[in-house]
Amino acid sequence: MALIVQKYGGTSVGSIERIKNVAARVADYHRRGHKLVVVVSAMSGVTDQLINMAKEITPLPSERELDLLLATGEQQAIALTAIALQAIGVPAIALTGAQAGIVTDGVHTKARIRNVTPKKVHELLNSGHVVIVAGFQGETPEGDVTTLGRGGSDLTAVALAAALKADLCQIYTDVDGVYTADPRIVPNAKKLDEISYDEMLELASLGAKVMQSRSVEFAKKFGVVFEVRSSFNDNPGTIVKEETKSMEAVVVRGVALDKKQAKVTIVGVPDKPGVAARIFKALADAAINVDMIVQNVSHGAPQPTTDISFTIEKADLPKAQKVITTLKQELGFAELIATENIGKLSIVGVGMKSHTGVAAKMFEALARIGVNIDMISTSEIKISVVIDAAKAEQAAREVHAAFIG
């Protein structure tokens, strides 16, 4: 008998029929003697509908009241899920985030969990209940309702699993687990049996949107082992956990392709202290999130210049161009080049730490199909390259074939 925390996303509870399916799955675990805490998101579409109502009143509704409004989505979903379980004879009880002891700070719409005091959840589990908890929400010590921002329900599940010292945390979603690549692009992509927190974090930040980074970070911090699996079948999913020795045998865990970025190159920047800081401070002040930054050695004398390239979200490109252009006089650079036609291709794996020649093997694969590399950036467990968007998907397949199959 284990204590299991399960989390079901909005798609999994997207209709009364699907809520009944979730109830059937939970009931199955319950009958096998497990203690269950079930975290549920709002039915898909509900949150957007509520946001639209608020925006119909005013474009910038107050975040405190927006949280009160949005929290009703999960509250409805837990009530309906508990009712569905009771209807098939399972003693279920629904708790809001506040009732389940999720205490947060007061930063509305993106609150951080301060602590979890799961006394009530423990009591209810011990009296034989299946406890259904509203994801995505909490309460400040002063009693104000808060929400946790994007991916908040995953965070609720992981935080509860940590606080309850759960044996298992299952994140149910609409995919079978974490894949070595996006199967729509790389038909050979395989589902992974396991992956380390760090690899999962790199994949998440590279656009493989199975889970938000913060939930994985939280799990890593508190050592919560969790499984990502599908709510539409019974296939085993992917276990996410601290890296083990055996994981290092695999050099590349996954290949990720991000086509949502744009590239900006500032040509002929005078190479003197403070210039890079000036550029990226200006971008940060404009709330533009910069991803990769590449600066090569400078050349020329007596006043050496360099080129600085960086990538940003495509949506931010016009704003970034405006910001950089206003700096032209001050910085005295030669030219600003921007393009949207790029793809960022990355390979991720903790095995890279102990294997050599990984980068060379990747670059060779790209060369084989005539792909030119624009930018390169590496971390301890990741290599990213920026390439032409037109060849990006073919490149993903080729790199996947070279490392994984």
Place this chain on the structure above:
Amino acid sequence: MALIVQKYGGTSVGSIERIKNVAARVADYHRRGHKLVVVVSAMSGVTDQLINMAKEITPLPSERELDLLLATGEQQAIALTAIALQAIGVPAIALTGAQAGIVTDGVHTKARIRNVTPKKVHELLNSGHVVIVAGFQGETPEGDVTTLGRGGSDLTAVALAAALKADLCQIYTDVDGVYTADPRIVPNAKKLDEISYDEMLELASLGAKVMQSRSVEFAKKFGVVFEVRSSFNDNPGTIVKEETKSMEAVVVRGVALDKKQAKVTIVGVPDKPGVAARIFKALADAAINVDMIVQNVSHGAPQPTTDISFTIEKADLPKAQKVITTLKQELGFAELIATENIGKLSIVGVGMKSHTGVAAKMFEALARIGVNIDMISTSEIKISVVIDAAKAEQAAREVHAAFIG
């Protein structure tokens, strides 16, 4: 500068446009310097929609989870109302029933208010806020969400007005106030400037459905003076308060007609102790609500018999006939007569206590238009008669003309 509690029903906040109208009205009071607590119901239709979702899962959802589900309707309405006020520059803040200090017992779906601890409401009022409170809901001392049943938002408003010692409690609805009769039946009906709690209670129980009896009873118990008025115009409404000397000058405050009842007569009931108890116990066990009961003196010897008549909701008639028929052997009555074609016509007024000849004047009015009286029942401030449904509306007009004009 007064402390005013306002309550807006589901129709008044039935769309984003109407929520904006409510906000404009509240803002107007706020700008005149009043302190405002605004109780809001769920947007019309939302509660039914939520109930239907639960019933789609199971015909008898658990009442605890149903409360959690239904409470979201009001929570959404307060958030949107607060957002609408903020959008026009009014410092509004939304509170759930629990946050506003509404503590109830644990009888889900029809909880009773145990006490109101409006500390937070006071603080927010003192810091210049307009406080928007979710009607219809509260919280048990253990932290479970409860709802107050039909008319619960009125109750929230009256209870808050009592706890806050408000100067005024305004119940906004879709009618202009309390009328001397239903204007659709009696074109001469007049809006009342004021009415006593007891008269309001009698009218409510007689089918003039402006407010549920329990809210009026609560107001009477705690001496909360309130005004019933329209949210669609600025006309003054009807003040409901303890009766005053001057009220007694008016003999009849209003005329009410209830056409939703059916009449049952049990003919030739042996007149011996325990028979009436047996009949009405059986009806109560079948959850049939009996309204008027009339039993006349018995006649016949050596075994005197009597006729017992009573009225019930039309919908309960088949069930009642079945219940009584099963008692036929045991009680030995002669015959069961039932009819749905009745109207219950009533006059109400505290002035009756000190005026004589009121009943006679009513019966004369009915006689003038050839209406036969089936049953008569009186209380200290009310006279009700059961008459033929076909002539009921004409009778209402004639009686109204005789007493009011």
